[in-house]
Amino acid sequence: MIGFAPLGPTVLAERMMAALGDGTVDVAVLWAPQAAYFARRQDFAVRLAPARDAASGEPQRFAMSVAVRQDDLALRDARAAQLVRLKPRIDALLQDAGLADAAATSAAAQRP
Numbered sequence: 251m252i253g254f255a256p257l258g259p260t261v262l263a264e265r266m267m268a269a270l271g272d273g274t275v276d277v278a279v280l281w282a283p284q285a286a287y288f289a290r291r292q293d294f295a296v297r298l299a300p301a302r303d304a305a306s307g308e309p310q311r312f313a314m315s316v317a318v319r320q321d322d323l324a325l326r327d328a329r330a331a332q333l334v335r336l337k338p339r340i341d342a343l344l345q346d347a348g349l350a351d352a353a354a355t356s357a358a359a360q361r362p
Contacts, residue, residue: 252269252274254266254269261284261288262284263280263281263285263287263288264288266278266280266288267280267289267291267292267296270294270296271292271293271294279301282298282300282349283347283349286298286347286349287347287348289348290347290348316329316333
């Protein structure tokens, strides 16, 4: 097992992918968005597999969200409208980054 310092000359995920490429490591555990982004930019084949929770066997997935102050309803409503309007661009960015699953399931939600 090799540890990688979080701070360095390049992004941690990029250094881990380089270590895969040069044979320093055989396996790397990365955050899915970074893994997909850097895997697509390598000149060698990278197989991505989701990490699974040992107890349930389910893939580990984490939603992203946007929050505003509870009393700022105007800002909440403006952000919700922007997310709805920008959803096609957000999905395209996720698709381009290799996160097709995230793009397929993304949604703009507004809490009442």
